[in-house]
Amino acid sequence: MNGLMISLQDAVVQGVLWGIMVLGVYITYKLLDIADLTVDGSFALGGCVCAIMVLVFKMDPWVALLLAGLAGMVAGAITGLLHTVFEIPAILAGILTQIGLWSINLRIMGGKSNVPLLKTDTIVSKFIDFTGANKQAASLIIGVGIAVIMIVLLYCFFGTEIGSAMRATGNNEAMVRALGVNTNWTKLLALTISNGLVGISGGLVCQSQKYADIGMGTGAIVIGLAAIVIGEVLMGKLRSFGSKLTSAVVGSVIYFVIRAVVLRMGMNANDMKLLSAAIVAVALCVPVVLRKWRLKAAYTEGGE
Numbered sequence: 090m091n092g093l094m095i096s097l098q099d100a101v102v103q104g105v106l107w108g109i110m111v112l113g114v115y116i117t118y119k120l121l122d123i124a125d126l127t128v129d130g131s132f133a134l135g136g137c138v139c140a141i142m143v144l145v146f147k148m149d150p151w152v153a154l155l156l157a158g159l160a161g162m163v164a165g166a167i168t169g170l171l172h173t174v175f176e177i178p179a180i181l182a183g184i185l186t187q188i189g190l191w192s193i194n195l196r197i198m199g200g201k202s203n204v205p206l207l208k209t210d211t212i213v214s215k216f217i218d219f220t221g222a223n224k225q226a227a228s229l230i231i232g233v234g235i236a237v238i239m240i241v242l243l244y245c246f247f248g249t250e251i252g253s254a255m256r257a258t259g260n261n262e263a264m265v266r267a268l269g270v271n272t273n274w275t276k277l278l279a280l281t282i283s284n285g286l287v288g289i290s291g292g293l294v295c296q297s298q299k300y301a302d303i304g305m306g307t308g309a310i311v312i313g314l315a316a317i318v319i320g321e322v323l324m325g326k327l328r329s330f331g332s333k334l335t336s337a338v339v340g341s342v343i344y345f346v347i348r349a350v351v352l353r354m355g356m357n358a359n360d361m362k363l364l365s366a367a368i369v370a371v372a373l374c375v376p377v378v379l380r381k382w383r384l385k386a387a388y389t390e391g392g393e
Contacts, residue, residue, distance in 0.1 A: 097350075098225050099225065099349065100348065101342055102225055102297070104341045105342060106290060107294065108290075108316070108339075110313060110341075111316040111337045111340065112240070112286050112338065114337075115333075115334065116279055117279060117280060120255060120258075121258060122259050123183075123276075123280075125280060125284070125310070127164055127165060127168045127182075127186045127284055128187075128306070129310055130188075131186075131190065131288050132161075132309045133194050133306035133307075134157075134288060134291065135157035135158065135161050136302070137194045137295075138156055138157045139153045139156070139292035140198070140295050141197055141301075142157075144209050150211045150296055153292065154212065158288045161291070162284060162288065164186055164284050165287075167186050167189075168284070169182075169276060169277035171186070172280070173276055173277050179276075204301045204302075205299065205300045206299045207300075211297075212293075213227045213231060213297050240338070244330060248330075254275050257270070258270070258275045311362065312341075312344065314369045315369045316337060316340035316343075317337055318369060318372035318373065319340035319347075320339050320341075323343065347368075
């Protein structure tokens, strides 16, 4: 029982830290209807940059986290430029950036696939030294604090004129363009902000687990989509934009809790990606099936 509780606590911590990545995925997937595959690379990029800044350059971990976010923004901007300027389809532009980031991340880490931070100060270790809290509590408090700040900033930003234009671009791009809005600019900005959040999340996970790995972002987009879907199912009746942003983080926590429970039940860890894909597929298919069933039922009743 103690082992299960520890696993659930770790899952909640990971869910909150990865939830900031899910916020980034929410911007591109729900607002622009783009499944941005840059996420897999920019998440690892944030972790790699953060690790090297802290380990090699002895930089303050908060500054390193900021640089991780800036690195993610650069990656998102590259995808945005490929998509908007050179008219490469968004999904292909994301794949190209993701593939390129694999080599870039290896170079950042000096050719190593894994960089440990065991004897290096991080945000979490400094918080532990200052408060005396344990590692789980420190990571959770920091993660929740940053997540709340990001949700508030995004809520305020998307209430501005440019933020509203970005949201409208995903709803009806032709109409927004007819109103004189440069939709290429709104897409570029959305991809940049999205991957900035992903980079920050990668830096947080890196500092929490005390290592950066070249493959730490593998499957991040699937995790993000699964978390968004779960969050919508749990909080779908809440219509405010702030609640929708919150649902992304809540969905991330629930996803990692589900994963922890399934692993404790004996599921092979190598099958987790299959489980994630199944969750996303079912969640996306069920609403379509229900809608078609309702239409068919209404048509049948009308015919009678």
